[in-house]
Amino acid sequence: MTTMPEIMSDTQLQGYTDEQKYQVFNKEFMPHIDSMYNFAFRLTMDEDDANDLVQDTYLKAFRFISSFEQGTNAKAWLFRILKNSFINDYRKKSKEPAKVDYQDVETTYNSDEASETEHTTDLRFETVQDMIGDEVASALNSLPVDFRTVIILCDIEGFTYEEMAKILDIPIGTVRSRLHRARNLLKDKLKEYAASMGYNKNED
Amino acid sequence: MSGTLHSSTTVGVEGRQATAPMKESCEHQADCLKRIQAILDGGASEAEKQHFKDHIDICKPCIDMYHLEKCIKEALQGKVEKKCCPDKIAAAIQAEITK
Numbered sequence A: 001m002t003t004m005p006e007i008m009s010d011t012q013l014q015g016y017t018d019e020q021k022y023q024v025f026n027k028e029f030m031p032h033i034d035s036m037y038n039f040a041f042r043l044t045m046d047e048d049d050a051n052d053l054v055q056d057t058y059l060k061a062f063r064f065i066s067s068f069e070q071g072t073n074a075k076a077w078l079f080r081i082l083k084n085s086f087i088n089d090y091r092k093k094s095k096e097p098a099k100v101d102y103q104d105v106e107t108t109y110n111s112d113e114a115s116e117t118e119h120t121t122d123l124r125f126e127t128v129q130d131m132i133g134d135e136v137a138s139a140l141n142s143l144p145v146d147f148r149t150v151i152i153l154c155d156i157e158g159f160t161y162e163e164m165a166k167i168l169d170i171p172i173g174t175v176r177s178r179l180h181r182a183r184n185l186l187k188d189k190l191k192e193y194a195a196s197m198g199y200n201k202n203e204d
Numbered sequence B: 001m002s003g004t005l006h007s008s009t010t011v012g013v014e015g016r017q018a019t020a021p022m023k024e025s026c027e028h029q030a031d032c033l034k035r036i037q038a039i040l041d042g043g044a045s046e047a048e049k050q051h052f053k054d055h056i057d058i059c060k061p062c063i064d065m066y067h068l069e070k071c072i073k074e075a076l077q078g079k080v081e082k083k084c085c086p087d088k089i090a091a092a093i094q095a096e097i098t099k
């Protein structure tokens, strides 16, 4: 169907020709495949699931390519599709601890300023500096997926709060508070690791 | 081994003159932490940036929090392995969309 572009809203792109589709796909989408895979792997914690998730996401992206506006943020657009696919298709079967765990954590870290204040201390930055990547990764991996997600998007992928809000479909204020709680939890985990590895002795 | 200079006076975020007395406790620690994170994330408002400037050099707990948050962020960025997509997946995607 070689129709001329019809009247469309700003957000809806004029139909691409097949040629253009491949061009956009390869130029705008494919360069992000490693970031996408890393995100998928950190969400599912499983290589096969990550493979499937990335593949599904890219095929969806191709199918809905006409709703992608060229020149806008392709990476954020792709991450949003991946995140939604994960929630809809993979979350149930992934090795994630049951929802109850997440609720507990939410309640604990949601509660009040008092608990937040207590979390701000006694992990030393030197301790974190001494840790190797695998230890930091283990601490990250041990977080409930929603907390893990905001940290990956912000600290590993470098998305802005605004982009994260779009990817996650939540307001910016929620992005910030979820990040804050995620980081408090991460600090607890880092401290646990440090203690178990004997990092925390008062040398110097 | 470490060739870096370890001076106990360089705790401040930027070269600090020892004018105001250093605060040993911070009364708004949770708020300060949120602000510090927004600064490091590049998502702070103008008001937050100003508050940070006024506060960071005179408050010991905030300086410590700043260093810790920065250090964790850098560890996540720089130390955690980034997994790469296997070539066969990229190939499978290409095969699928061109068929």
Ligand SMILES: [Zn+2]
Pocket: B025, B026, B027, B028, B029, B032, B055, B059, B061, B062
């Ligand atoms: Zn302070």
